[in-house]
Amino acid sequence: MNNNDIRMMARNQDVRLWQIADKLNMQDSNFSKMLRKELPSEKKEHIYKIINEIAKERECNTTKY
Secondary structure, eight states, X not given: OTTHHHHHXXXXXXXXXXXXXXXXXXXXXXXXXXXXXXXOHHHHHHHHHHHHHHHHHHHHHHOOO
């Protein structure tokens, strides 16, 4: 499967593909289609940052004081 590293990172951080697509301002179906072919490393790095950003936002929103 292409872009398995992106899929695994998202799964491990409990981030949904539609959330990544939303941050990229694209339809989730188009993002899924984009993942069908291996992405260049620059694009992957951008997506990794988005995954980390989503996970961090969720962590901040669920932390109780």
